[in-house]
Amino acid sequence: MDILHNLAFGFGHALTMHNLMFCAIGCVVGTFVGLLPGLGPLATISLLLPLTFSIDTGGALIMLAGIYYGAQYGDSVSAITMKIPHASSIVACIDGYQMTLKGKTGLALFTAGVSSFIGGTVAIVVLAALAPALGEVALKFGPADYTALMLFGFVCVSFVTTGSLLDGLAMCMVGVLLGQIGTDVNSGVARYTMGLPFLMDGVGLVSVALGCFGIAEITKNLDSREERTPFSGKIKLMPTWPEFKRIIPSALRGSVVGSFLGILPGGGPVIAQFAAYAIDRKVSKYKDEIGTGAIEGVAGQAAADEAAARTSFIPLMSIGIPENAVMALMMGAFIIKGIQPGPNMIAQHPDLFWGLVASMWIGNCFLLILNVPLVRYLLSIFKIPYVVLFPAILFFCCVGTYSVNNSLEDVFVTAAFGLMGYVMLRLSLDPAPLMLGFILGPMLEENFRRSLLLSRGSFTVFVTRPISGTLMALIALFVLWQMSVFVRDVRKARQVAPA
């Protein structure tokens, strides 16, 4: 009953005219920007972050969440209609694009919309039930436990997003080091500022995100010089009843898978989609059709995508540790608005927390009633050639970074990170773990130093406490497993071709 009461309280906050408007704007703008080639959720959120600065805290958080799932929906739209994959919509390219080839674009978009709605609804129930309970557990965490948890998060994210533990961990470390720039909170010493006063407060979150994800991606697109043919097919949205019935079982399966995978460290939409798709191929009634443009192939992954996107808020809002790069960015945005996510957030700002949870569901409704019919108009953005589009995106990047602090120096910082992001892209280093390291860096240092202070300089504190000890053991197991895989690969390679 508590849940119902809390949700009702949340809806009371989310259903004001003011907040409804921000939710709707967030969803539509997010979808629109998410459609643009090369701009995934990370770039979209950081690009639109400055828009929320002049809004009150509650409205700003609601709008940001709207931007996030709008961006995700936009990603899957460009995947279905034109097979443009973003990190968050690789699976949608498979069956979704096949359906477009069969002339069933409208049905695919409708399926994605309805499944997202189902996935989102299931996830919100999970979120409302689990977040407060997990928050109570988190209050028992000491600094050593937090340190171990963050390290565990680094290991999971590195493995999931890049597939290579070493690359990912290295990027996390680079992010942590970048987070060191600025004034040290404990001693007041300015570190790595090179005597530049605007670096005293550290490097801006928006500058790092827009540089690494925005500028670098644009340049990469320019390098490939491909011109895309705009989508020109007809879109018939409403499905027939038998088609509609096929959506439900897959979407429900996807919702459960997505809700679960969304909570785990390193989890989130990407891995959830693959898992849901794989399960559908095993158990669906129409499993033979999957891969050739089946409704199930779109429904399951879209539901999992949306469900995982929602439940990945759980670790952020209950423990205060983001589990992936998008959530790290969200955390940065929360902090800019003066809210520290964590166990105390629900107690101190129940209106914000429950309002945000309720607005997620409202955002789902907006996606369904606003965006699904609007898609054909939004798609017209692809009629604009890229040579017109990219100067405009660059302009928005500039305005975005400038308006965080009204400082032009930040534009130079963004350009510097653009160069770094481009070098990393070309070295096939994924910048997503860097983002997580950058946000968690200062927290990691703080907790690390505090736990050593409490243990009088003994490193055993990380192993002897039950929570941190378990996490450390898991990390060790993971590293050992990866090392054994590497050794086996090298041996295999030697046997095939003796040098």
Place this chain on the structure above:
Amino acid sequence: MKDRNLLKGLFLAAVAVIFGLGATRYDIGHVERAGPGFFPLMVSSFLFLLGAGMAVRSRFMKPEAIYFNVKNIAIILGSLAGFAALSHFVNMISGIVFLVFASTLAGTSYSIRRNAIISAVLVAIAFVFQRGLGLQLPLY
């Protein structure tokens, strides 16, 4: 030196060296009371090991070619820097015009007329941001 895996390791090791040498200029402190240099030195040592490890590992793997288009990234960075400098010394309208005309050099085709239209539209959007959303853009 065109092997991507080797360059990746060297790049990471270089980042580690830069931050690690920087850290030694601050007070390291000791374990129970760490100074401002302690944590960055520890992290960059770890990163250096990872980077060096990758560089060594690349010797056991097939070399992969690296593609790097200096022209495009230089044009983009140059136009961003030009935008910031012009906005600072002249005004943001000139910065926007420069940004459009400079960055489109990286595009597939170049048209002065089209660039003029893009600039005009972006300046109009900037005015909307300034008046409507209250962003403090130094437009003129």
